Amino acid sequence: MKAMILSGGRGKRLRPVTDTIPKPLIRINNKPLIEWKINYLKKFGIKDIIICSGYKGKKIENYISKKNNFGCNIEYSIETTPLGTAGAIKKAIKNIVDDSFIVLNGDIITNINLKKMMAKPNCIAAIELRTNYGTMKIKNNKIIQFNEKTDVKNIWMNGGIYHLSTDIIKILPAKGSIEGIVFPKLAKKNSLNTVKFKNVLWRSIDSHKDVETCSKEMIQKKYMKFILKG
Known part of the structure; x- marks a missing residue:
């Protein structure tokens, strides 16, 4: 099975670092995001990888080339203008010959079991909603419980990991968001599946604070050992 890593974003909230390097080369515990993603896929036996790049994509290629492709067969699908997640997948899907493929958002660190x-095809990884803010349980206008930075139980969010059928090409737009355009259509047809994951490591790297928090969490949850055992 092949996998796509969506790595075309500019990472504006990670400036000034991303003024000179693309977001996939942001380092978490001394390794770039893209390296963690490739090693994660290898952990599950996936070594045929398409990297969908755009902003400063050549720097990603140069880094991976210096590492001898990490023992993988790596191809590139390059956006000259931003296409969005759906457009990026549509552009790269011509390189898929199997019936289905994996898609990963390139800015996520996780140990979800692929x-x-x-x-399940046309499947989204679901994780319990997380908030960086304190949540409150209220009764009769009185706070009876306060939880600092916790999961919101039984509210599920899109984890940015997909297993998609190649038939999805029929409804992929040339430009736009798969989350905003394609998934609602599949859900309306009752054709969108999910696998729920609880108590997993999952962190989206969107800010400098996320880099710091993720680095600590990876060590605490022994994620680096999880990857190295692969």
Whole structure:
């Protein structure tokens, strides 16, 4: 099975670092995001990878080339103008010959079990909603419980990991968001599946604070050991 890593974003909230390097080369515990993603895929036996790049994409290619492609077969699908997640997938899907493929958002660090995803096509990894703010349980206008920075139980969010059928090309726009355009159509047809994951490492790297928090969480949850065992 092939996998796509969506790595075309500019990472504006990570400036000034991303003024000189693309977001996938932001380092988490001394390794770029893109390296963590490739090693993560290898952990599950996926070594055929398409990197969908755009902003400063040549720097990503140069880094991976210096690492001898990490023992993988790596191809590139390059956007000359931003296409959005759906457009990026549509552009790259011509390189997929199997019936289905994996898609990963390039700015996520996780230990979600991809094997559980592979059993269902047109499937989204779901994780419990997380908030960086304190949540409150209220009764009769009195706060009876206060939880600092916690998961919101039984509210599920899109984890940015997909197992998609190649048939999805029929409804992919040339430009736009798969989350905003394609997934609502599939959901309306009752054709969108999910696998729920609880108590997993999951962190989206959107800010400098995320880099710091993720680095600590990876060590605490022994994610680096999880990857190295692969």
